[in-house]
Amino acid sequence: MTIDQFIQALLDEALKAGIEAAEIYLSSGDRFRAMCVKGEITNYTVNATRGLSLRGLYQGKMGYAATEAFDEAAVSQLVEAVKESASLTEDEDVQEIYRGDREYPKADNYNPALDQVDEARKLALIQDIEKKALALDDRIAALNYNMISTSSGETRIVNSYGLNLKHRDNMAVCYVSATAKESGRVSTGSGFKVTRNFDELDADAIAREAVEEALFMLKAAPVPSGTYRAIIDAKCMPDMLGAFDGVFSAESAQKGLSLLAGKEGEMIASEAVTLMDDPLLPGGLGSQPFDAEGVATRTKAVIEKGKLTTLLHNLKTARKAGVKTTGNAAKSGYAGAVNVSPSNFFLAPGKKTLAELMQDMGDGLVITEVSGLHAGANAISGDFSLIAQGYTVKNGKKDQPVEQITVAGNFYQLLKNIRAVGSDLTFPGSAIGSPSVDVGEISVAGK
Amino acid sequence: MLKQDVAQAVLAEALKTGGDFAEIFLEDRLNNGISMLSGKVQSVNSRRLHGAGVRVFSGLQGVYVYTNDTSREGLLACAKRAALAVKGEKFYTAGNLKWTDVPNIHFIQEMPDQVKNARKVAKMKEAQAVLKEEPEIVQGSIGYTDSVQRVWIANSDGLFTTDTRVYTRMNVSAIASNGAENQTGGVSPGGMQGFEIFNSKIDPEAMAKEAAQQARTMLHAPVCPAGIMPVVIDNGFGGVIFHEACGHSLEATSVAVGNSEFCGKLGQKVAADCVTAIDDGTIPNEWGSLNIDDEGTPTTKLVLIENGILKNYMIDKLNARRMNMPITGSGRRQGYMFAPTSRMRNTYIAAGNDDNDEIIATMGDGLYAKKMGGGSVEPTTGKFNFAVSEGYLVKDGKIVHPVRGASLIGRGSVILPKIDRVGKDMQMAQGMCGSISGSIPTNVGQPMIRVSSMTVGGR
Numbered sequence: 013m014t015i016d017q018f019i020q021a022l023l024d025e026a027l028k029a030g031i032e033a034a035e036i037y038l039s040s041g042d043r044f045r046a047m048c049v050k051g052e053i054t055n056y057t058v059n060a061t062r063g064l065s066l067r068g069l070y071q072g073k074m075g076y077a078a079t080e081a082f083d084e085a086a087v088s089q090l091v092e093a094v095k096e097s098a099s100l101t102e103d104e105d106v107q108e109i110y111r112g113d114r115e116y117p118k119a120d121n122y123n124p125a126l127d128q129v130d131e132a133r134k135l136a137l138i139q140d141i142e143k144k145a146l147a148l149d150d151r152i153a154a155l156n157y158n159m160i161s162t163s164s165g166e167t168r169i170v171n172s173y174g175l176n177l178k179h180r181d182n183m184a185v186c187y188v189s190a191t192a193k194e195s196g197r198v199s200t201g202s203g204f205k206v207t208r209n210f211d212e213l214d215a216d217a218i219a220r221e222a223v224e225e226a227l228f229m230l231k232a233a234p235v236p237s238g239t240y241r242a243i244i245d246a247k248c249m250p251d252m253l254g255a256f257d258g259v260f261s262a263e264s265a266q267k268g269l270s271l272l273a274g275k276e277g278e279m280i281a282s283e284a285v286t287l288m289d290d291p292l293l294p295g296g297l298g299s300q301p302f303d304a305e306g307v308a309t310r311t312k313a314v315i316e317k318g319k320l321t322t323l324l325h326n327l328k329t330a331r332k333a334g335v336k337t338t339g340n341a342a343k344s345g346y347a348g349a350v351n352v353s354p355s356n357f358f359l360a361p362g363k364k365t366l367a368e369l370m371q372d373m374g375d376g377l378v379i380t381e382v383s384g385l386h387a388g389a390n391a392i393s394g395d396f397s398l399i400a401q402g403y404t405v406k407n408g409k410k411d412q413p414v415e416q417i418t419v420a421g422n423f424y425q426l427l428k429n430i431r432a433v434g435s436d437l438t439f440p441g442s443a444i445g446s447p448s449v450d451v452g453e454i455s456v457a458g459k
Numbered sequence: 460m461l462k463q464d465v466a467q468a469v470l471a472e473a474l475k476t477g478g479d480f481a482e483i484f485l486e487d488r489l490n491n492g493i494s495m496l497s498g499k500v501q502s503v504n505s506r507r508l509h510g511a512g513v514r515v516f517s518g519l520q521g522v523y524v525y526t527n528d529t530s531r532e533g534l535l536a537c538a539k540r541a542a543l544a545v546k547g548e549k550f551y552t553a554g555n556l557k558w559t560d561v562p563n564i565h566f567i568q569e570m571p572d573q574v575k576n577a578r579k580v581a582k583m584k585e586a587q588a589v590l591k592e593e594p595e596i597v598q599g600s601i602g603y604t605d606s607v608q609r610v611w612i613a614n615s616d617g618l619f620t621t622d623t624r625v626y627t628r629m630n631v632s633a634i635a636s637n638g639a640e641n642q643t644g645g646v647s648p649g650g651m652q653g654f655e656i657f658n659s660k661i662d663p664e665a666m667a668k669e670a671a672q673q674a675r676t677m678l679h680a681p682v683c684p685a686g687i688m689p690v691v692i693d694n695g696f697g698g699v700i701f702h703e704a705c706g707h708s709l710e711a712t713s714v715a716v717g718n719s720e721f722c723g724k725l726g727q728k729v730a731a732d733c734v735t736a737i738d739d740g741t742i743p744n745e746w747g748s749l750n751i752d753d754e755g756t757p758t759t760k761l762v763l764i765e766n767g768i769l770k771n772y773m774i775d776k777l778n779a780r781r782m783n784m785p786i787t788g789s790g791r792r793q794g795y796m797f798a799p800t801s802r803m804r805n806t807y808i809a810a811g812n813d814d815n816d817e818i819i820a821t822m823g824d825g826l827y828a829k830k831m832g833g834g835s836v837e838p839t840t841g842k843f844n845f846a847v848s849e850g851y852l853v854k855d856g857k858i859v860h861p862v863r864g865a866s867l868i869g870r871g872s873v874i875l876p877k878i879d880r881v882g883k884d885m886q887m888a889q890g891m892c893g894s895i896s897g898s899i900p901t902n903v904g905q906p907m908i909r910v911s912s913m914t915v916g917g918r
Contacts, residue, residue: 049716055895056522056544057798061510063527076502080527081487081509089507097503100576104499131544156718156839191718191839198720198840234914237685267496268598268634271641349502384844387833388866388916392634392641397683397866397916399844416842418866418916420685455918457685457868 015062018082022066022090023172029091031068031075031098033109034172037304038064039346041165044131048138048158055159063346066090067109070098074107078347105266105328112175113308117292119299122180123208127164129184134160137186137213145190145219151230152223156200157189160213169306177302185441186213192226199232199415201225206297206441228403232413234458235404241376242419242454243369245402246438248380249446253357255389255396256423257444260287260314261340261352262329269392271424272320280320281427284362287315289324291339291355298355298443305341305350312338313360315427326352358445362433366448369434371408373450378402378410379419394423400456417458426451461485461511461611463556463619465531469513470553470615472538477547478515478522480776481538482614484753485511485529486795488606489572493579495601498587503576510795513537517547521777523798554617561750561757564743567625568655571605578654579603582663586631589667595678596671598634602647605654608794612755622750626900627656628889631666635674642680642863644673644849649889649900652744673830673849676861683850683865683917689825690867690913691818691853691880696831696888698903700910701736701808703836703843704871709763709771710789711778711801712895713838720841720872721769729769730875733811736764738773740788740804746889747805747902754790754799761787763806764875775801793897800896807904811881815907818880820856826865826915827851827858833890834867841871844916866916874910882907 013021019036026034040062047055065078068091075098077090138160146152164182169175187204203221205213244252258264265273272280281287291300291309303309305327313321325333326341329352342353370378382398389396397420404411429452439445466483473481488508494501511534512525524541526533571579583601590599608624628649635642646666650656657663692700705721713719721729730736740749740758749758754776762770774782775790778801791802819827827850834845847865851858887904 052519054519054521055798056520057524058522058540058544059512059525059796061525061527061796065506074502076504078504078506079509081507082527086507093505096576097505100493100500100503100580102499103501154717156716189839200837200839237687267600268636269600269641271639347504347506349504383837383842384833384835384846384866387835387846388844390643390864392643393863394641395864397846397864397918399842399866399868399916416868416870416914418685418844418868418914420682420864420866420916420918455685457914457916459687459914 013082019170021087025087025091026066026068027172029095031070031094034066034068035109036064036066036170037343037346038062038168039165041163043161043163044134045159045161046135046138048142051139051142053135065347066094068094069107069109070095073098073101075101076349105332107328109171109173110175110306110327111173112306116301116308119179119292119301120294121299122182126162126182126184126208126210129210134162137215140215141188141219144215145223148219148223149227151192151194151227153191153193155188156191157187159187161185175306177306179301183208183297184210184213186218188218188222190222190226192230194230197230199226199229201229204441208295228413229401229415232401232415234416235414235456236459237457239453240456241373242379243373243448243450244379245366245448246434246436246446247440248382249449250440250444251382251385253446254442254444255385256391257354257357258391260324262323262325262333263352265323266329266332271394272323275320276322278320279318281315281318282430283318284430284433285315285318285427286313286360288360289314289354289357293356296356296443297439300355303339303341304343307337307339307341309339309355324352324354326350356443358437359433359447359449361435361437361447364432364434366434366436369432369448369450370405372432373405374408376405377414378405382419396421396423417456420455461613465534466613466619467553467556469534469538470613472535473513473515473542474551474553474615476542476545477550478517478542478545479547479551480516480615481553482514483511484795485611486608488608488794490606491571491604493576493583493603495583495587497598498591500580508794512795513541514798515541515545516777517545519781521798525795553615556613556619557617559618559620561620561622563750564741565651565748565750567653569653570607570625571627571653572607574654582657586663586667589664590633590671593671595635595675596633597636600632602630604628614755618755620751620755625651625653627652627654629661631670633670633674635678637678640678642674642677644670644677646670647889649746650744651746651748676849677863680861680863683862683915685915685917687912687914689822689909689911690828690915691822691907691909692828692831694884694886694906696903697828698807698887698905699831699834699845699890701905702803702806702903703834703845704869704874706803706806707836708838708841708871709773711772711774711782714772715778715781718839724769727769728767729872730764730767731878732767733881734764734767734875734878735809737809738763738804738806742805745805745902746900749804752788752790753792756786756788756790758804759788773801773803775799791896791899793899797896802894802896802899803892803901805887805902805904807885807887808881808908810883810885810906813880813882815882818882818907818909819853819858822853822856822909824855825853827853843871844868864917868914868916874913877911878908879911880909
């Protein structure tokens with residue numbers, strides 16, 4: 013059976029079995045990944061995979077099932093599983109399969125040239141990065157991580173109302189972490205680049221970024237515990253935003269999992285804050301013409317000058333709230349149930365450079381990295397307490413490297429405390445971006 | 460399933476360009492998940508994962524190619540693709556495959572894929588019924604998951620075998636709220652067990668009570684103060700400290716390439732005398748246990764640290780070559796989408812001699828971390844961090860009041876020598892551990908321990 017025959021057989025069988033409307037979501041793709049350690053290529057991994065999920069309305073409820081096996085047995089297994097799933101579901105919110113929009117926007121998320129880059133060139137890049145990084149400074153002991161990965165895939169949505177959508181997506185990721193050693197001290201620094209244009213992967217720049225950070229951090233030390241004026245830089249702020257992006261989901265709000273429920277129209281952040289969800293951002297990693305329910309996507313501000321303008325919706329949450337979907341239906345992988353997620357999600361840039369923000373701050377800290385977000389950031393309470401590193405700022409200038417501190421606060425409060433948003437909008441490796449942000453005061457545990 | 464003649468042909472194809480070892484791993488897995496919110500089933504999702512991977516070694520080079528197409532042609536194409544990346548100088552032939560029976564040490568009474576979902580939902584509702592009655596609890600979220608993973612492994616050393624791994628787990632999460640603030644509490648026990656786990660390890664009502672209590676306690680707790688202080692970490696999930704601060708840095712994944720602060724320290728003192736740490740895959744029906752690892756090697760019980768002395772690393776096949784040391788049955792992966800590497804199984808600090816009451820009474824001022832959340836580590840530097848999900852402030856050896864929002868940070872090699880008390884009551888708890896070969900079930904564990912000084916993050 014070809015995949016198109018499989019899809020048709022599945023939709024036919026579903027309707028025959030009494031499912032009122034059915035939809036398949038198919039994700040397929042190729043991926044290449046390799047690492048280089050001491051000149052040798054390791055972790056060389058190649059794959060071509062596909063997965064399909066079927067969802068269907070049965071007796072008014074939505075059922076789900078997914079498979080990676082595409083034989084005839086799978087057709088009836090999926091249909092039966094969808095019926096059982098729907099029968100057990102007690103969610104009273106009305107769900108639907110979408111009939112489609114008249115027009116879909118164009119999203120820039122595929123570069124055919126990237127698929128043509130040969131493996132030898134990818135391997136040569138990481139071998140080159142390792143050589144260059146080691147040559148930059150005697151104190152660089154090794155690269156503890158040095159990876160190139162490319163992926164190219166296609167998403168399809170086909171349903172029993174005749175909707176038939178597809179879009180392609182590809183990207184290359186290069187990530188490097190360098191280890192520096194000097195008189196018994198060890199530190200690391202990272203460099204990376206995510207792009208759809210392989211020519212933008214510059215071995216010199218990536219190696220230099222990792223090496224400079226590792227060397228700078230060699231002398232890092234904790235600062236005394238206390239309250240500090242702080243800027244979270246553009247490499248780090250997107251991680252913070254990503255840990256809490258769920259609070260902007262109408263699904264979380266309707267389930268009582270977000271404190272933003274019912275706050276549309278209210279000031280929830282300082283006037284310096286405008287938060288965008290832009291699925292049509294040129295070259296954005298989260299760019300897409302339609303969402304996971306097949307709804308045409310559009311650009312909107314979620315926070316405009318501090319005011320919450322909208323939460324993010326899919327069809328179900330929008331119907332419940334009596335509004336129009338924002339086209340933010342999403343799935344975590346092909347097999348997941350439809351939920352809500354941002355596309356390209358970022359704080360709109362302001363006018364000042366990071367240097368100017370530092371100048372305005374005078375004395376304080378710039379936080380360049382936080383870790384342990386999956387454990388130390390609680391999206392339900394908004395509380396965070398995170399291991400961090402960065403540097404001190406003295407009289408507006410970069411001073412000493414700082415590590416082994418924690419920063420603690422509350423995300424909802426942080427939004428209100430933001431004094432200024434910088435001009436250096438960065439997407440450091442995902443669809444979530446931010447400029448450097450002056451967050452006012454922050455609690456620090458150190459020495 | 461994997462047929463012997465197909466496996467033999469695939470291994471031969473994989474070695475055609477001079478590889479010196481080849482392996483095929485085929486997986487067929489059924490995952491089943493149910494989620495419930497406020498007592499209503501939100502979704503029931505079943506997913507069949509199916510695929511295979513071919514791995515070829517040439518010296519220290521490892522190549523891995525995987526696919527969903529497990530037909531003979533699909534697997535041969537996979538082997539050919541892997542061989543393409545290898546340029547060996549000598550040619551090796553695959554040994555004749557010989558069937559190896561795997562002795563099963565994890566007896567399953569009721570396979571979860573044979574249990575109707577309605578019975579699973581009924582168990583979730585038992586927890587919900589309790590949550591509904593708990594004061595200040597405004598929302599309950601309950602999840603159930605089970606998984607039956609069948610694997611077939613064949614390699615050019617002649618190994619040909621199969622194993623079945625069965626997992627069942629439930630989680631209850633409660634949200635306490637006063638309208639302006641939310642706090643959460645949760646528990647998530649599980650095991651390498653079938654539905655019979657509800658007769659022993661999983662008690663839905665007790666889980667609901669525990670989750671509600673934790674959320675409520677945290678709602679009324681002030682924020683933890685920041686600073687350096689003694690920290691007592693309770694048993695069970697408290698063992699995540701060893702997992703992050705030390706366990707990951709003892710995996711060959713880090714050690715073999717010189718990226719661990721414990722490199723070259725075998726036989727040396729790395730922890731206080733009272734610390735003995737073990738990684739054991741052989742405990743019947745435990746969450747992190749195995750019969751064989753994902754390279755087909757029987758699982759083992761491995762002493763990592765004995766009375767403070769570093770004894771062993773966890774080592775997989777490829778890293779065994781780099782380190783010139785034997786494998787330890789620690790080669791694990793999430794599934795066919797990952798090449799295996801050395802990973803933890805059930806990892807714990809063994810029971811010691813100290814008395815829990817004395818441990819707290821003699822700590823002075825500090826933090827008692829009763830329940831831990833997750834954490835992470837950077838093995839190269841040993842820098843770790845984790846979250847305290849239920850903590851209490853201790854003054855002059857007495858527990859004063861709960862505190863929220865605490866986190867613990869430090870470096871593994873610095874913390875281990877500072878463990879000055881180890882209690883008697885070792886308990887394990889279940890977690891999902893994420894690393895280079897994916898997300899896998901592991902247990903953490905320990906008795907109550909005390910660290911004489913640690914950086915506590917708070918406000």
